[in-house]
Every structure is written in C-alpha cells, then in structure tokens.
Amino acid sequence: MTTFTRIDDGETPVIEVDALKKLSKIDPMIYGGFTEHMGRCIYGGIYDPGNPLSDENGFRTDVIKALRELNIPVIRYPGGNFVATYHWLDGVGPRDQRPSRPELAWLGTETNQFGTDEFMRWLDALGEGREQRVEPYICLNMGTGTLDEALAWVEYCNGTRDTHYANLRRRHGREEPYRVRYWALGNEVWGPWQVEQATKEDYARKAFQWAKALRLLDPDIVLVLCGQDGTSSWDHHVLHECVGSVDMHSIHIYTAAKDHLRNVTAPLSAERAIQAAAALIDVARIENKVPPSKPPTRICFDEWNVWDPERARGDEGAEERYTLSDALAVAVWLNVFVRQSRHLGMANIAQTVNVISPLMTSRDGVTRQTTWWPLLLFSKYMRGWTLGCHVRCGSYRGETQPAWLQGVLEEGAPWLDVSASVDDGGMVSMVVVNISETQDLEAEIRGIKAPVKVYHITGPRADSVNVEDKQEVAVEKSQWNGEGKAVFTKLSMTMLRWQS
Ligand code: AHR
Numbered sequence: 001m002t003t004f005t006r007i008d009d010g011e012t013p014v015i016e017v018d019a020l021k022k023l024s025k026i027d028p029m030i031y032g033g034f035t036e037h038m039g040r041c042i043y044g045g046i047y048d049p050g051n052p053l054s055d056e057n058g059f060r061t062d063v064i065k066a067l068r069e070l071n072i073p074v075i076r077y078p079g080g081n082f083v084a085t086y087h088w089l090d091g092v093g094p095r096d097q098r099p100s101r102p103e104l105a106w107l108g109t110e111t112n113q114f115g116t117d118e119f120m121r122w123l124d125a126l127g128e129g130r131e132q133r134v135e136p137y138i139c140l141n142m143g144t145g146t147l148d149e150a151l152a153w154v155e156y157c158n159g160t161r162d163t164h165y166a167n168l169r170r171r172h173g174r175e176e177p178y179r180v181r182y183w184a185l186g187n188e189v190w191g192p193w194q195v196e197q198a199t200k201e202d203y204a205r206k207a208f209q210w211a212k213a214l215r216l217l218d219p220d221i222v223l224v225l226c227g228q229d230g231t232s233s234w235d236h237h238v239l240h241e242c243v244g245s246v247d248m249h250s251i252h253i254y255t256a257a258k259d260h261l262r263n264v265t266a267p268l269s270a271e272r273a274i275q276a277a278a279a280l281i282d283v284a285r286i287e288n289k290v291p292p293s294k295p296p297t298r299i300c301f302d303e304w305n306v307w308d309p310e311r312a313r314g315d316e317g318a319e320e321r322y323t324l325s326d327a328l329a330v331a332v333w334l335n336v337f338v339r340q341s342r343h344l345g346m347a348n349i350a351q352t353v354n355v356i357s358p359l360m361t362s363r364d365g366v367t368r369q370t371t372w373w374p375l376l377l378f379s380k381y382m383r384g385w386t387l388g389c390h391v392r393c394g395s396y397r398g399e400t401q402p403a404w405l406q407g408v409l410e411e412g413a414p415w416l417d418v419s420a421s422v423d424d425g426g427m428v429s430m431v432v433v434n435i436s437e438t439q440d441l442e443a444e445i446r447g448i449k450a451p452v453k454v455y456h457i458t459g460p461r462a463d464s465v466n467v468e469d470k471q472e473v474a475v476e477k478s479q480w481n482g483e484g485k486a487v488f489t490k491l492s493m494t495m496l497r498w499q500s
Contacts, residue, residue: 002339002418005392006411012485013393013443017420019428019500021388024342026421027298031379032137033072033352034303035119036080038106039316045353045361046122047114053365057121062366064125066359067352070379072126074135074182076302076348077119081105083187084143084195088153091115092172104195106316116157117169120178135182137302137348140210142186142203142226143196147210151217154183158218182346184224184250184302185210190234200234204241211245224248224300224346230277239284239297248300248345251277254356255333256308257401260325260462260491263306264435265413266401267333271340272408274299278343298345304333305349306371307356318355320369322466324459324473324491327370330358331417331433331457331493334378338419338431341386349375362468369466370473373457377475377495382431384423389430391418393443396435415441416488426500434488437462442485449498450482458492 007013035041049058078086082105090099091112098112120136127134138157140150152165157180159166166177185207189198198206203226211223223246228234230251239249253273255266281297284290290297306326309317320326337347351357358372395412413435420430434441456476464472480486480496488494 003390004411004414005390006395006414007392009394013391013416013441014446015389015391015416015418015430015432015443016446017387017389017428017430018447019387019422019426022385022422023388024386026338026341026383026386027345028073028383029346030337030341030344031070031072032074032076032302032346032348033067034076034080034348034350035078035352036355037078037082037086037103037110038080038351038355039314039318040354040361041351041357042114043111047118048361051363057118057125059122059125060361063353063359063361066366066368067126070376071130072134072352072379073132074137074346074348075123075352076137076139076184079105079139080187081193083139083141086110086141087145087149088116088156089149092117092156092168116153117172117174136178136180137182137184137346138180139184139187142189142206142210143194147213150210151213154180154214154218154221158221181220182222182224183214184226185246186226188252189226190228200237204238207238207242208245211242222247224250224302227251227277229253230273230280230299235277235280239280240287243281243284243297244288244290246297247295248298249277249281250300250302252303254303254305254307254350255329255401256306260437261396261435262399262401263325264329264332264433265396265405267329267336268409268413269402269405270301270304270333271336272405274301274336274340274343299343300345301337301347303350304347305356306330312356314355316355319360320356322358322369322371323462324370324464325462327374327457327473328433328435328491328493330371331374331431332435334374334382335417335419335431335433338378338382338386338421367466367468370459370464373473373475374493377455377457378431381429381495381497382419382421384421387420387422387428389418389420391416393441415439416443422500427497428500429495429497431493431495432488433493434490436490438490440487440489442487445486445496448482448496449500450480451498452480452482453497454478454480455495455497456492458489462491
C-alpha cells in the first residue's frame, strides 16, 4: 500500500519508504502470462513449424529464449473467448487425424494442430533449467462444453488410475500425469460476445455444480470462478452463490485512452476494482459463514493490459503497437498489483505473444515492445513483500478514463506513482513512474541507503515505439550514491534498488 498526500506543485516531493514495514506477501503468480488460440499468438507466434527458427516440435526457439527472461510462473490457456466453443479432444492424438473446425470467437478456422499435449510440452521447454516449472492454468469450456467433457479433460491431464482418459493420455505418449492445478470455470460468460452467454443466476448454479464434480474427481485442483470487473452485480451474485466452492475469483480489465494522461492513469481504476472485489469476497464469505480456517479467496486478475482495439492491427484488432505512454501505463498497472498484493493470488498479462503483447514475432525474429521493459524489471525484482510507503507530491486532477475514476481519486492521481518491495535477502526495490509529459520532478527519498542501483525507462516522446528497425524505449542502468534528491524525468519509470 502506498499512502499519498497532495501538495501544491512547486514544493519538493518526498517519498518515504521503510524496509521494516512489510505489508503483505507478493504472490509470484502475479507475473503470469496467457496464450489464446487467437490471431498470431499460437500459430505463427509460439508454434511455427517449418520456420528455420523453430525446433523439432515446431516451437519458435527465439520466442522461448526471450520469454525465459521474464521468468513467467504460470500461463493461462487456451482462451479467452476461444474456449467457449473449444472441444479439447479435437486437439489431442495423431495430428493428421485432428479435425479443422470453424472457430466462433474470432471467426477463423481452428486446425487443432496445437492442443493440450503441445501446450504442456511448450511449458516444459519454457521452464527448462528452472527450479520450478511454468504452471499450466486451463480454462474450461462453459459455452458449448459439457461437464462430462470438463471432467474428461481433468482426468486426461491429472488421472493416475487405470481409467479411460488417463489411458488415452498414456497412449499419446505421456505416462506421468501433467498435474494441472489451476482450472477456470469458464471465461467472461457474462459477455454478449460469448457463445452461450449466461445470466449470473444460471452461471452461478452451473459453476456450483461443476465445482462439486471437479473436486470429487481431483480434490487438489484450484478452481477459479468467472467474475467480471470486480465491481458488478455479476461479481456480487456469483460470489455469494459460489464463494465456498472456489479458491479464486477472476476479474478482467483492459485500459486505454487516446491522450497520455488519461492512458497512464487509467490502470488506477484496476486498483479500485481490486479493492471492490476484495470487499465483495469478504461479504460473500461472511454471508456464507465460510470458516476462517478456509484459506483466503483471492483475486485472479487473469486478463489485464493496455488495449485499444480501434488502433490495434491484425484481423482481431489485437496486434498493438505499444508506445512509451503504454509502457508507463503497464508500469502503473504493475505498481497497482504490488500495492494490492494482499488480495491477489494470480495475474496474467493478456497476452504473451503477438496478441496485445509485449513480444512480437516476424518470420525472422522477435521484437520487444515498449511494454516489455517494465514487465521485465518487475518480474525480476519486485518480489517478496510489499512495503508501506508514503508519497507527498502534486497530482493530476483532469479527466480520467473511465470518467468515474476522477470521482474516486479525491486528491487526483499523483504525478509520481510509487510502489516498493523488499525481498527475502533484504533488497529493497522501489518503482517511481513520473506520469507528467512536461515536468521532471526532484524528490527527497527518505529511507534509502547507498549504493543505489538505478534502472530507467524512457524515450523521446509519449508516442515513441519499438518496432523492428527502431528501438526508442529501453532500460538504462546506472549507480547513484543516494546523496541529494533523486530526479525523475518526465515520462519515465525509474526503479531504485538498495540493500536495507
Ligand atoms: O485477450 C483477448 C480477449 O479479451 C479474450 O479472449 C477475452 O476473454 C477478452 O475479452
């Protein structure tokens, strides 16, 4: 949590941080990813057989190498909207016998050349050499899918007995169970774009029954309820009906605005959404008399990002060309997650390759977009515990996206958006995003200790981009002796790291 006092612009900002004020554990799962059968995410992104950069499985090795830098803990699959008409059995077994099907979320053709076994193999490749594997997180089809089909999928992945689908997996060459722990009860079932959209009442009834059956089959799974944006009557109702049957509550938010200040402050709406969802969870647990011994029901923010479908390219309006403004918005998103870590069990940037993604592929290689850099620094260093800090600075008090945000930000959005963490070795990391387009800000930092490692992300303009032949935004590293004031240049994210 970060507290904030507004001062008049012109006075010296002050940031106070105390390495002893540990607030809550940061779950490493907040740095999760998401790969959907959508646009060029799977086909032409992670799976590209015949490309010289691909291995014998058809996996792009340049993509795997790049993504390893992010140390991703978990990846959600196979959708998204795609999952509402997906039949997992189409995507297993000999490739030449897999059916091609019309796909109704993005109106393409699904060849099923990449399915559950390929996904699991790809995660193995991604996690190679790491202590902990990359966890799979599978979303169940609660559109055209049946409970029988969902149970069969869990059995295929996790079954250890001499049973039909466990044996099918064995016949497909995988003796050991995949041990998939994380399962989502549908995706955005409330959305009018969804095949088999449901009312909150119908969804809650069904999710309750599915959860019961899935747990009878495998008591070790972690079940994620399909929420909306954390603030709606859908969230309220489904939590009330199902809180005792699930482990996490999913919410989705994408932010974007044409002008920089609305774009960069929009992720603060997600902070409010997390607080609102956490309150709804508390109410649902109290109303249902969920025993306090049952672990907290945490939020699974399993789709988040900056996304403006109007400006994005590609058939699905999802190939974003991210700007410096977007990179700073992603930094504010991640500051929000660190500040609200107490409520979060997982978060997944949507998505991991090509589709609204920090990483883009061409036939010849990969490009790290502007948003790659904040994600990389957070995933590397903002781990351990959230630290309490206090920021005194001026604030932006103009229009916001969404408009209601202006009403809840009583003191405005601070020009310096801050979060801080301390890891188990006592290393403090503090991120300061100067959202201003015009003013460099000097701040007194209380609680800092030299020597300080400095990582700085900026670029020439708010609309600077990283494309194949032009890299305008990157990380610059330096050292600071901690004396005097720190300078946070306009349009920048700075990470300061020191040993406490
Ligand atoms: O991530 C892209 C799409 O956005 C997902 O398929 C859907 O769940 C959301 O609306």
